[in-house]
Amino acid sequence: GAGVSQTPSNKVTEKGKYVELRCDPISGHTALYWYRQSLGQGPEFLIYFQGTGAADDSGLPNDRFFAVRPEGSVSTLKIQRTERGDSAVYLCASSLTGTGMGGGYNEQFFGPGTRLTVL
């Protein structure tokens, strides 16, 4: 069975440009998470979807970051007016119904990530 996939695997852009990062979760997983990981650091939570709705977007750094999941499967992370500090690996993960107590303690399956470099 297919795992979580992310496209593109690498994205190089110039400061000020707009980028979209795509995540295809495991089929049937209702929970989807976006993380950002800088070199030598753990994944940093950005946003969590349950179905189509963003249940927790408290990790989005500012209003340049936005994510959608319109049909409850594929999700897109959108970054406007990119800055050099946005450079990182963006990870997506999905879980059957959720990873905490409310979701039933299911594991998160991570995708391979998108390496974003802002020049």
Place this chain on the structure above:
Amino acid sequence: QQPVQSPQAVILREGEDAVINCSSSKALYSVHWYRQKHGEAPVFLMILLKGGEQKGHDKISASFNEKKQQSSLYLTASQLSYSGTYFCGTELISNFGNEKLTFGTGTRLTIIP
């Protein structure tokens, strides 16, 4: 709020044991452990729940001390395949219901033959 892991890095010979610790300044509902190999995605190892229940790995064990707000991961008779960076992810009681994991600072484990 980020949990602190110790040690930051450790080098072992194959067959030796290791303990990785994860400490939080906030009360925890659960602790999740993941291993990440260089250039790859994190892979789930196990979940420890408030109350003592565990879900996860056959060959790796862990403990969760709720009072001390910490968890320890035990790797016994280490194999070359255990090499990687280990992260704990914590579910804070204060964040209960919102499914958010806060990952720790990471522990890099290197196993040499």
